[in-house]
Amino acid sequence: MCGIAGFVEGKGHVADCAILERMTARLTHRGPDGSGLYLDGPIALGHRRLAIIDLAGGAQPMPNEDGSVWITYNGELYNEPALREELEAKGHRYRTQSDTETLVHLYEEEGEDFAARLNGMFALAIWDARSQTLVLARDRMGQKPLYVADLPGGGLAFASEPKALLEHPGVSRSLDPAGLVRYLFYEYLPAPHCIWRGIRKLRPAEQLVWRDGRATTRRYWCPPEVGSDLPLSRLESTAAQFWSDLREAVDRHRRSDVPIGVFLSGGIDSSSVAAALCEIEPAQRVRTFSIGFEDPSFDESRYARRVAEHLGTEHHERIFSAASVYELLPEVAGWLDEPFGDASVLPTHLLSRFAREHVKVVLGGDGADEILAGYPTFSVERAARIYARFPKTSRTLVRSLIQRLPVDHRNFSLDFKLKQFVRGADEELPLAHQLWLGSFSGREIADLLIEPPLIDVEREHLERAHHLLARTRLAPLEESLRLYQDTYLAEDILYKVDRASMACGLEVRAPLLDAQLAERMIAFPPSYKRGGGQSKRILKRAAAGKLPPEILRRGKKGFGIPVARWLRGPLGPLIDDLLSPERLRSQAIFRPDAVARLIAQHRAGSHDHRKPLWTLLMFQIWYNRWIERC
Numbered sequence: 001m002c003g004i005a006g007f008v009e010g011k012g013h014v015a016d017c018a019i020l021e022r023m024t025a026r027l028t029h030r031g032p033d034g035s036g037l038y039l040d041g042p043i044a045l046g047h048r049r050l051a052i053i054d055l056a057g058g059a060q061p062m063p064n065e066d067g068s069v070w071i072t073y074n075g076e077l078y079n080e081p082a083l084r085e086e087l088e089a090k091g092h093r094y095r096t097q098s099d100t101e102t103l104v105h106l107y108e109e110e111g112e113d114f115a116a117r118l119n120g121m122f123a124l125a126i127w128d129a130r131s132q133t134l135v136l137a138r139d140r141m142g143q144k145p146l147y148v149a150d151l152p153g154g155g156l157a158f159a160s161e162p163k164a165l166l167e168h169p170g171v172s173r174s175l176d177p178a179g180l181v182r183y184l185f186y187e188y189l190p191a192p193h194c195i196w197r198g199i200r201k202l203r204p205a206e207q208l209v210w211r212d213g214r215a216t217t218r219r220y221w222c223p224p225e226v227g228s229d230l231p232l233s234r235l236e237s238t239a240a241q242f243w244s245d246l247r248e249a250v251d252r253h254r255r256s257d258v259p260i261g262v263f264l265s266g267g268i269d270s271s272s273v274a275a276a277l278c279e280i281e282p283a284q285r286v287r288t289f290s291i292g293f294e295d296p297s298f299d300e301s302r303y304a305r306r307v308a309e310h311l312g313t314e315h316h317e318r319i320f321s322a323a324s325v326y327e328l329l330p331e332v333a334g335w336l337d338e339p340f341g342d343a344s345v346l347p348t349h350l351l352s353r354f355a356r357e358h359v360k361v362v363l364g365g366d367g368a369d370e371i372l373a374g375y376p377t378f379s380v381e382r383a384a385r386i387y388a389r390f391p392k393t394s395r396t397l398v399r400s401l402i403q404r405l406p407v408d409h410r411n412f413s414l415d416f417k418l419k420q421f422v423r424g425a426d427e428e429l430p431l432a433h434q435l436w437l438g439s440f441s442g443r444e445i446a447d448l449l450i451e452p453p454l455i456d457v458e459r460e461h462l463e464r465a466h467h468l469l470a471r472t473r474l475a476p477l478e479e480s481l482r483l484y485q486d487t488y489l490a491e492d493i494l495y496k497v498d499r500a501s502m503a504c505g506l507e508v509r510a511p512l513l514d515a516q517l518a519e520r521m522i523a524f525p526p527s528y529k530r531g532g533g534q535s536k537r538i539l540k541r542a543a544a545g546k547l548p549p550e551i552l553r554r555g556k557k558g559f560g561i562p563v564a565r566w567l568r569g570p571l572g573p574l575i576d577d578l579l580s581p582e583r584l585r586s587q588a589i590f591r592p593d594a595v596a597r598l599i600a601q602h603r604a605g606s607h608d609h610r611k612p613l614w615t616l617l618m619f620q621i622w623y624n625r626w627i628e629r630c
Helices: 017-025 080-089 099-117 177-186 232-253 268-280 301-311 322-326 329-335 345-356 381-388 392-403 414-424 429-437 442-448 457-469 476-502 515-523 537-543 549-553 563-568 572-578 581-587 592-604 610-628
Strands: 002-008 034-040 043-049 069-077 120-128 133-138 147-151 155-159 199-201 206-211 214-219 260-263 287-293 314-320 361-363 507-509
Touching: 002 017, 002 069, 002 120, 017 034, 017 043, 034 069, 043 069, 043 120, 069 099, 080 099, 099 120, 099 133, 099 206, 177 442, 177 457, 177 476, 177 610, 232 268, 232 515, 232 537, 260 268, 260 345, 268 301, 268 361, 268 537, 268 549, 287 301, 287 345, 301 314, 301 549, 314 322, 314 345, 322 345, 322 563, 329 345, 329 610, 345 476, 381 392, 381 414, 381 429, 381 476, 392 414, 414 429, 429 457, 429 476, 442 457, 442 592, 457 476, 476 507, 563 572, 563 592, 563 610, 572 610, 581 592, 592 610
Parallel strands: 260 287, 260 361, 287 314, 361 507
Antiparallel strands: 002 043, 002 155, 034 043, 069 120, 120 133, 133 206, 147 155, 147 199, 206 214
């Protein structure tokens, strides 16, 4: 795993080595094992390396045999052995064991269509000196980030993180007001949008080609069609084949020249990955890692411990206090160069740091929730459709009664879930899901900001959903899943894991997002994903007998921390500083009275504003670090 950066200048300009050095240096945390630069006329490619495969011979940027094609690459290629064998049979000669060299040869063989052949997680840049063409690509599901910015004179810059792009003098360091609105709505920035003016992200499965001062983008892969409903009599045999496919994906993902481990939460996803790995190699050699918290309503370490004992792994566990988590906030501000409102980034980073003490690579369980309908929001779609048919007076009464429920700050408390439900229950499903997940509605954002929002973010969200689903005929559940995969999976879940792990030089791989396995999962009919009162139905059926029964029965809980309580207690001084009326008036972004009302109501216990207050606090931490201090 690595960090990449670079740029191509417009016609008649030569790349400046000092700029490339500064850009690459900002990514040292992603690749502490080495660095490399390549410059030739207008092109500049930079690389920071975390050595995982071919420790001695995989240095980048890497050329082909005659130096006419160069690559800088961040990721892992899981079908590399098969591609290498194919390419060697066609006459390509290798100098290293690195998967990077396979990418160069594959580009030589197939040109710009090469990305469709890849099974991996990656962000990459290839410079073809023969045609003076720069090719960028991001992996299918968005596991690795790739940011780009247009440069004066027709040039283009790219990097794994915005902080590297900001080192180029042609890239603006100003806040994008429309990006702010999107952040408040989503709690993250969905691709292609960014918080920085002039910077954008490649979407998952997107390729950018720059030539003669012009950049064009296209998708090189689209999700497969969902299969028609299969008889439940075939569920058992399909689940058995699915487990075999999962085991093969885990086998592909364990390829490494350094020790690997497994993140173990005690949920069905990571537990299944660990169980599959234990079928491939002796369980006592499998290292699993989990963390827990002193607050019992947020601590799930006992479930991870139960799975580890059942499988017989070498288990590592650490319990953290609340203080050790929120004390991370200043550090997190240093590597989160976009505001990010998902509080689970903190425990994810703690877990990553803990695992990094022992290994350099871990396998995780990300991806199943967004493909196999694991979130509680999918279970309430039917309830929302029923609720929407009630007379308006009845809905108003229900909403009023729910709002009167006493506030309970425990994790996923009943009042929290019901109050989130009525926020979106009247809306079209794509918007309802986002209101269930998010902190602010469009109206609440308008009430919060001093200046009117530049975009109608709710309309933009619906238009995005309609465009995404325009040429498909999917069941409502499948439509929701496609939207989660397009937004929440890539730019919340995978963004969080990438940043939290790479901040300490740890590589996290997701076997459930293996290209072959993910396509098969997406194609499963809806009843195999959610049915019979179960979420992730086929995964639970496949894991039956391989994991403890109580793990299969557990509902989705998430990697939470007691934000609601912290906001009333130990985070009080930070709130009083960063969200003070004086600071807000100086910034001239948020209405001080609106923010003060949220704080007062939460502290009084009359309302649970954990999500909006955390979202605002994380923005202020980001703004203080990246705008006010720069």
